[in-house]
Amino acid sequence: MAAEFAELISILPLDVTDTPACEAAVAEAETILGGPPDLVVFAAGAWQPMGVSDLDPAVARSLMNVNYLGAVNVLAALLPGCRERRRGHIAVIASVAGYRGIPRAAGYGPTKAALINLCESLKPELDAAGVRLRLVDPGFVATPMTAVNDFPMPFLLAAEDAAERLFTALTRSSRFEITFPKRFTWGLKFLRLLPYGAYFALMRRLDRGRKRG
Numbered sequence: 001m002a003a004e005f006a007e008l009i010s011i012l013p014l015d016v017t018d019t020p021a022c023e024a025a026v027a028e029a030e031t032i033l034g035g036p037p038d039l040v041v042f043a044a045g046a047w048q049p050m051g052v053s054d055l056d057p058a059v060a061r062s063l064m065n066v067n068y069l070g071a072v073n074v075l076a077a078l079l080p081g082c083r084e085r086r087r088g089h090i091a092v093i094a095s096v097a098g099y100r101g102i103p104r105a106a107g108y109g110p111t112k113a114a115l116i117n118l119c120e121s122l123k124p125e126l127d128a129a130g131v132r133l134r135l136v137d138p139g140f141v142a143t144p145m146t147a148v149n150d151f152p153m154p155f156l157l158a159a160e161d162a163a164e165r166l167f168t169a170l171t172r173s174s175r176f177e178i179t180f181p182k183r184f185t186w187g188l189k190f191l192r193l194l195p196y197g198a199y200f201a202l203m204r205r206l207d208r209g210r211k212r213g
């Protein structure tokens with residue numbers, strides 16, 4: 001694929017946990033493009049199930065380094081150029097797993113909650129600076145990340161379908177949050193409104209169902 005579109009696509013290998021490498025990659029992209037990119041989608045991410053029996057600081061740190069601090073690295077490298085030119089469109093892929101704590105997501109969920117909070121925090125200032133920040137909270141998508149999951153994934157989308165929905169939302173809507181499929185993600189939005197008693201009753205049922213297989 002890269003060879004087929006070699007004249008249109010430049011590929012810059014990048015580890016988003018490496019702050020200087022993010023700065024260098026943004027500088028190189030700006031040189032190639034002759035200015036700041038029109039659109040950046042931060043999609044780097046890692047997932048590993050974690051709960052009470054396998055709570056592991058090294059795993060938590062590694063997930064936080066990629067999912068959250070990786071986004072901070074990329075945003076910190078991109079934003080000065082965007083603000084200076086008063087343009088730019090940046091989409092950060094978080095997840096509905098960041099809405100509330102979910103059993104077995106004790107490593108991943110907090111990284112996505114942190115991303116959601118980060119984007120909410122930065123948006124008002126970026127609006128004033130003429131830079132568009134979008135938050136993307138997908139449900140389940142069939143990718144290598146979810147291929148390892150051994151639990152039911154309701155409303156699982158094909159990767160091509162998810163990419164199409166993301167592209168359409170990025171190019172045709174101006175909403176801050178992009179979320180799909182709505183039948184699933186709006187249900188999770190409703191769960192955010194539940195008081196703890198009702199929420200934990202539901203999560204205990206979910207966890208018991210998972211343990212029964």
Ligand SMILES: NC(=O)c1ccc[n+]([C@@H]2O[C@H](COP(=O)([O-])OP(=O)(O)OC[C@H]3O[C@@H](n4cnc5c(N)ncnc54)[C@H](OP(=O)(O)O)[C@@H]3O)[C@@H](O)[C@H]2O)c1
Pocket residue numbers: 014015016017042043044045046047066070093094095096137138139140141142143144145146
């Ligand atoms: N799949 C889902 O159901 C789902 C749902 C909600 C949100 N998301 C989020 O959507 C995003 C894309 O996930 P995906 O489902 O497409 O998973 P994926 O197939 O596992 O892709 C993850 C991507 O992140 C890259 N990556 C990992 N560590 C990196 C690092 N240190 N530096 C740079 N890139 C790194 C990987 O690159 P390499 O292949 O080179 O390692 C890979 O391209 C993630 O943020 C994920 O959390 C996914």
